[in-house]
Amino acid sequence: MIAKVRIVYHITAFSWYAFIIKSLAAKDGEKLPPGIFEYGGPWKYLTFLNLLLQMVFFGMAVVNDLQTGKNTVKGLNKWKDLIFSVLAFPVGMFVVLLFWVIFSYDRQLVYPESLDAFFPLWMNHAMHTVVMPILLGEILLQHHVYPKTKNGLAALGVVGLAYMGWVIFIYLAVGLWVYPLLGLLNTSGVLGLFLLNMTVVTIMYLLGRTLNYCVWGKGKTVTKNK
Secondary structure, eight states, X not given: OHHHHHHHHHHHHHHXXXXXXXXXXXXXXXXXXXXXXXXXXXXXXXXXXXXXXXXXXXXXXXXXXXXXXXXXXXXXXXXXXXXXIIIIHHHHHXXXXXXXXXXXXXXXXXXXXXXXXXXXXXXXXXXXXXXXXXXXXXXXXXXXXXXXXXXXHHHHHHHHHHHHHHHHHHHHHHSOOSSGGGGGSOHHHHHHHHHHHHHHHHHHXXXXXXXXXXXXXXXXXXXXXX
């Protein structure tokens, strides 16, 4: 029974993210509101990259659920677990948490009011809210084998530095920060914010690992050498 529920859940989650990305793509060509610039397209926003990440993960989960070959399943399941533990869960939770913390403090720093007419309310929540319960549901429905903690955090750090480099590259190219908040900070402040963000996403990684342990037990969620 749980296997059937899991398959339905994965298909539903994949379809949901595919629908959101398709809805965003449909806005291509529309006049951009103040606060959004063309350079880099949606690829410069972590929110959009996270939506793609979630869709890829749940797409892999669907394929894995439907595979029957033992060797194929084993290999795909390994990659699926790696993407979930190192990227999908920590990045997804980070996007939701940081967005709503900053939004609650001063929405102009992360999501100016001018975006309300461009992105309807349901789409805002689809990008910045629904991600969290979907990830928590995944933890409840399927165990994931985590890599060694040092390896997982190292991989997460590489991805974080790559995105930081991308954001800085865009600023150097057009003189505009992807996020308005960065424009209020000096160089030390920008570096400090990136360091804070990496700390938060690291905590999200450890949270995912802990939740897997609580639901499924240590033997099923982590490799034997930590």
